Amino acid sequence: MLRVKIVCTIGPSSTDPDTLAQLIDAGMNVARINMSHGDHDFHARNIHAIREIAQERNRPVAILVDLQGPKLRVGVMQPGGVPLTAGEELILTTEDIIGEPGRVPIQNKEVPSSIERGRLDTQAQAAGEAQERILLDDGLLELEVIDASETTVRTRVIVGGILEDRKGMNLPQTRLTVPSMTEKDRVDVDFALEHQADWIALSFVRTAADVHALRKVVQSRAPMGRATPIISKIEKPEAVDNIEEIVQASDGLMVARGDLGIETSPEAVPMIQKMIIARCIDTDKPVITATQMLESMIRNPRPTRAEASDVANAVLDGSDAIMLSGETAAGIYPVESVQTMANIAQEAERVRSVTRPHYRPSQQALDGFFGAPATGSEKEPDSNAKDALSxxxxxxxxxxxxxxxxxxxxxxxxxxxxxxxxxxxxxxxxxxxxxxxxxxxxxxxxxxxxxxxxxxxxxxxxxxxxxxxxxxxxxxxxxxxxxxxxxxxxxxxxxxxxxxxxxxxxxxARVLMHGQGVGNRRMSGRVVRLRPGQDPQAQEIQRRMMTTQDILVAEELNQVSMELVYHAGGLITAESAPDSIAALAAVELGIPAILQAAGEWDELVDGQTIVIDARTGNVYEWDL
Incomplete structure (x- = not known):
């Protein structure tokens, strides 16, 4: 059984009911509904299918609705895309145009003004600092800002290539003033609540205020204030700077390494990942490690060795869950991707140390990385010096x-x-x-x-x-x-x-016998065994010594032995009729009884302590 959980993004490659069933069988614990793609009808069908299949398999599968957030994107390009050549100028404009060489549209109207304000505030050119960068298509294309106005940004191409429709845009040196939730997000929250999503993920979180804003919306629109838990996606430098307040405000976190690696730097991501995981474990918050974990399996049937190591290290770091994105949403091998991830995770857990179950950065490293003053020596802090637990x-x-x-x-x-x-x-x-x-x-x-x-x-x-x-x-x-x-x-x-x-x-306890229970009680007591053909004098001795703490065990009952029932606290018999004298006596006396008992009769001996449970019809051995 895997301890780490697997999150699968649902998309065109995984909407078929048979494929969804195979994903669940392969190890999917959480289904991610990515609101950046597809319409509400598409997502509603998938949620319904997932819930139905999970119920058939008696498996808990959570639904995670991932809001798009204020993702910056370019607009629509000319057929075949727009070629960008290093050294050439490129105008980014808020005008509603089709992208062409030298001029392409951007979707967010506030980008030019945010860049302009940022340049005025920092006076980067006067200070001789590096020019502001704009990264496109997950950082594959790079632009350098020359100047900006309210509606346009004039740039120079540093790294060229083909720019296609609606590719993402990152501004790592610009603090945008756009709200954390768009109007689309608000509509999508209503959708998530209507379909009883188990988790809602908020994209591009910068401060705790972003989380509070979403929580307020959720509580105001949810039935009876149903508090759907919120996962904050860490993908901005500001979020890393404000990680403490974000952790406290959130119900869980996602290390969204795609945009995070572009907005910060690739070399910073591994340590950010480890630090965030450690913080989440300390505060009982689940943490998902995401993005490009088995990226090559979108096209290939097997992962690269580096990807296998990445998955294993995320498990060893202590991630609650590891996530597949394009691998299951749009890849050729969605089921194989889950199986591969599960196999890698299982091997990582197999070698995990029991006494040190996950990588734990030192407190000095944690404090130093997140800006808190680092004090003390390099060694691990004394566990006795920790804050008192609740x-x-x-x-x-x-x-x-x-x-x-x-x-x-x-x-x-x-x-x-x-x-x-x-x-x-x-x-x-x-x-x-x-x-x-x-x-x-x-x-x-x-x-x-x-x-x-x-x-x-x-x-x-x-x-x-x-x-x-x-x-x-x-x-x-x-x-x-x-x-x-x-x-x-x-x-x-x-x-x-x-x-x-x-x-x-x-x-x-081991179940010794099973039968039909009478009464809704459970009791423990000493066995008084009545055997077929037992001497009447012996029965009389048993009757005198019997107390309501004793359990009468008799395969057969007759009129004489029935007198013993009225002195016992419980009864076990092979008699089967619910209207038998034994059953009626048990009901009248209010004692638990097991009728039609079958099992290890020879193991029930005089003086032995056993437990009978009339609710389940079981007889158990006594366990201290």
Missing amino acids: VAEAVSQATVDTARNVGAAAIIAPTARGATAKKLARFRPSVPIIAVTPSHLVYRQLALYWGVFPLMGQRMNTIDEMLEDAVRIALRAGFVQQGDVTVVTGGVVGGVPGETNLMTVRRI
């Missing part, structure tokens, strides 16, 4: 430590809103986190978190019922087996979400 964090950390120390097969976390599972994921346990929730929304949202395997459960009335139900569901799903040791954790503070404050170690 109760929920301390219990979660203790749960992970206990699971390792007792050799647990899994951590089982019943959770209403997912907070317990999220806290556990922060500590990257070496065993699966089985999150049992009654909420379909939480069930899907948790599909993004590292090491969390969500299962659907029911709301329970008591703490014991909640814990027992979670263990039973994990057992039925095959995550744990009879005899396995598990650590169960959850929150028992009424009405306070996220207050994880309970931990217990449980061994999953």
